[in-house]
Amino acid sequence: MAHHDTLNGAEILLKALVDQGVEVIFGYPGGAVLPIYDELFKQNRLRHVLVRHEQAAVHAAEGYARSTGKVGCVLVTSGPGATNAVTGLADAQCDSVPLVCLTGQVPTHLIGNDAFQEADITGITRPCTKHNYLVKDVNDLARIVHEAFHVARSGRPGPVLIDLPKDVVQSKGEYQPPSKVKSKYKPQVKGDIKAIEKAIDMIAHAKRPIFYVGGGVINSGPAACQLMTQFVRMTGYPCTLTLMGLGAIPGSDPLFLGMLGMHGTVEANMAMHDCDLMINIGARFDDRVTGKLEGFSPKSKKIHVDIDPSSINKNVAVDLAIVGDCAHVLEDMIKVWKAKQCRVDDKALKTWWKQIDQWRGMDCLAFEGSNKLIKPQYAIKRLYELTRHRNPYICTEVGQHQMWAAQYLKFDLPHHWLTSGGLGTMGYGLPSAMGVQMAHPDALVIDIAGEASIQMNIQEMATLVQHRLPVKIVILNNQYLGMVRQWQELIHGGRYSESHMTHHPDFVKLAEAFGAVGLRATKPDEVDGVFKEMMAVDRPVIVEMLTDASENVFPMIMPGMAHNEMVLGPEDKSRDKPGSEEDGMVLV
Amino acid sequence: MIKHEEIQRHTIAVLVDNESGVLARVIGLFSGRGYNIESLTVAEVDAKEKLSRITIVTSGTAMIVEQIKNQLRRLIPVHKVHDLTIEGPHVARELALVKVCSTGEKRVESLRIADIFRARAIDSTNESFVFEVVGATEKVDAFIKLMEPLGLADVSRTGVVAIARGPNPI
Structure with missing residues (x-):
């Protein structure tokens, strides 16, 4: 006789998801997961969003996770369902997004037999997940699900995959609640107090300091962002943010120097180059940030706070490392600062700010306007000014439009900027916006896109319409793979190899074909009207902006160059200098 | 750099x-x-x-x-x-099974060298030995090199196992 709490695997799975706080699953059914979908049908605790491609399910879960701080949840079938999800998992791994991805698998007795829709997905995803599991016994299922959520959200967050053979979810077993599961995975969250005291000493004595803040602070949560802002304001030191860190301190704060790196501002990059103390909180010295390592901030001492010990001394050797969660470390830093009654060197700081203001005065994001052609920078600036009062969530695809969005939009709140930073996944924005809108039904959610990127997951328009998700998609159409064209113009002698797309769908008609609204602007004086109309509609909208095809993103640190060797604009002659290949390394 | x-x-x-x-x-x-x-x-x-x-x-x-x-x-x-390399002294050992095929003077010489290395013959036929040799990687390397001219036919090595000296476990 069955024990009273004996359930089948699919029931155990859904019970575990509910106990883990899951509200929404993004997924796509198929043979191996039919028993799970059957249980989904019988309950109403978990909502399910039916995507049109499994990659989009993962990006949607990323959007959900990054805008809420919760773990995103994905359910796809075996074989092609699982392999289609791989790009999304790699994206989440690069950008440290907490996900649990459930994949169907052929029954255990068929594993290894090249069965129909079989793929070794734990093997395939080993390098692009934080961890993965193959469940072989239904009595391990609840424990594994609880542990997977713990692993996904603890330490440096990341995607975790659970492979579920069909016979396992059909057989009967016992449920274990989360309280019964003890995980051995316990990352360090408190920073070493001795190191924190030393850091405070260095910070108080700096003459040309800069805070270099990354996505680790965003991942650490709203409290970490508040503490970060508090600490920056207490010191009065300048602060730059990485692409992943935008929103960690308010974009409108005068202490914020703008984004740094390849397309960062002059003031941010020059201050990084000339500083005497760099205080890295939750950033990872990515190659898009550092440029040429030999020329990277040569005169500075460096402090690095990171929850992941493997991020420390990976690319750049630092003078003081603190392993811990940003919120905990910042809290201790502020405590020590107050306890020691630290004072900054006012005179030195004044001189430093005078220098920074000089760089700021160059107004590196200025661009030449036009009354004939829509400049992409102009479109983004107007979008910002017309929507800022609603604190929109902004998602992007990947390319020039992404960089312009990062440069011209200011984020006063964390968790409102979602972009594929590490992997650089074209097609990220639309499904990610879908996930954000699911979590925040009344918010204004905008996907800033290029005409090429949007076509990588355009099928999700149908999902938006089916689930009544009023996402606004703004396509900056310049007829080119813009960033590819820019590199070809600047680095490959103007040979535009396969970067020109000569045929595009009519995006207005396409929107209508999906049952959404399509709008178009072709001239600068139409931009405001179209954006206003877009905001007035309570349905998914595609706005197509026909923009100047020749615009490039500036400033730009050319590959192989250092922070103080930026190209400022099309007139800047230094762009003709070839970048050096560092120690024989080919720079990408 | x-x-x-x-x-x-x-x-x-x-x-x-x-x-x-x-x-x-x-x-x-x-x-x-x-x-x-x-x-x-x-x-x-x-x-x-x-x-x-x-x-x-x-x-x-x-x-x-x-x-x-x-x-x-x-x-x-x-x-x-x-x-183990930076945490203090440790011992590292490797085991190899070495097959040597020869007759006459070479066969006798291989036994003599095995004796010097404290290698044991764990299989023998009229024209072959299998020696078991244990030691640091360098010792195993040296043994195999000396066996080369004496009819070295096959080698199987475990790779290094190592443990810290002293009473403390890892």
Whole structure:
């Protein structure tokens, strides 16, 4: 006789998801997961969003996770369902997004037999997940699900995959609640107090300091962002943010120097180059940030706070490392600062700010306007000014439009900027916006896109319409793979190899074909009207902006160059200098 | 800069859950990130706790070796990572089975050398021996080199196992 709490695997799975706080699953059914979908049908605790491609399910879960701080949840079938999800998992791994991805698998007795829709997905995803599991016994299922959520959200967050053979979810077993599961995975969250005291000493004595803040602070949560802002304001030191860190301190704060790196501002990059103390909180010295390592901030001492010990001394050797969660470390830093009654060197700081203001005065994001052609920078600036009062969530695809969005939009709140930073996944924005809108039904959610990127997951328009998700998609159409064209113009002698797309769908008609609204602007004086109309509609909208095809993103640190060797604009002659290949390394 | 730094050999002991896929995770980490593996051994060491011990001999600059250890620690089933090379004195041993085929004077000479190396003959026919030799990698290397002209036919080595000297476990 069955024990009273004996359930089948699919029931155990859904019970575990509910106990883990899951509200929404993004997924796509198929043979191996039919028993799970059957249980989904019988309950109403978990909502399910039916995507049109499994990659989009993962990006949607990323959007959900990054805008809420919760773990995103994905359910796809075996074989092609699982392999289609791989790009999304790699994206989440690069950008440290907490996900649990459930994949169907052929029954255990068929594993290894090249069965129909079989793929070794734990093997395939080993390098692009934080961890993965193959469940072989239904009595391990609840424990594994609880542990997977713990692993996904603890330490440096990341995607975790659970492979579920069909016979396992059909057989009967016992449920274990989360309280019964003890995980051995316990990352360090408190920073070493001795190191924190030393850091405070260095910070108080700096003459040309800069805070270099990354996505680790965003991942650490709203409290970490508040503490970060508090600490920056207490010191009065300048602060730059990485692409992943935008929103960690308010974009409108005068202490914020703008984004740094390849397309960062002059003031941010020059201050990084000339500083005497760099205080890295939750950033990872990515190659898009550092440029040429030999020329990277040569005169500075460096402090690095990171929850992941493997991020420390990976690319750049630092003078003081603190392993811990940003919120905990910042809290201790502020405590020590107050306890020691630290004072900054006012005179030195004044001189430093005078220098920074000089760089700021160059107004590196200025661009030449036009009354004939829509400049992409102009479109983004107007979008910002017309929507800022609603604190929109902004998602992007990947390319020039992404960089312009990062440069011209200011984020006063964390968790409102979602972009594929590490992997650089074209097609990220639309499904990610879908996930954000699911979590925040009344918010204004905008996907800033290029005409090429949007076509990588355009099928999700149908999902938006089916689930009544009023996402606004703004396509900056310049007829080119813009960033590819820019590199070809600047680095490959103007040979535009396969970067020109000569045929595009009519995006207005396409929107209508999906049952959404399509709008178009072709001239600068139409931009405001179209954006206003877009905001007035309570349905998914595609706005197509026909923009100047020749615009490039500036400033730009050319590959192989250092922070103080930026190209400022099309007139800047230094762009003709070839970048050096560092120690024989080919720079990408 | 990094690349001009000296490359050094390190012996790393890793305690892991003995579960399916754990070795693939460790090896995949090395191949995916371009680290060297000079030798790798693995076997269960605690049946009750289901723990295996992996001994890896790798080489790299100090910064790379630090990376390797930190990347290993990131793997969920990895519990302990110890760099025996820098943490104090340790002993490292390797076992090799060496097949030597010869007759006459060469056969006698191979036995003589085996005696010097304290290698045991664990299989013999009229025209062959299998020797078992245990020692540091350099000793095993030397033994095999000396057997080359004496009819060396086949070699099977375990790779290095290592443990810290003194009373403390890892």
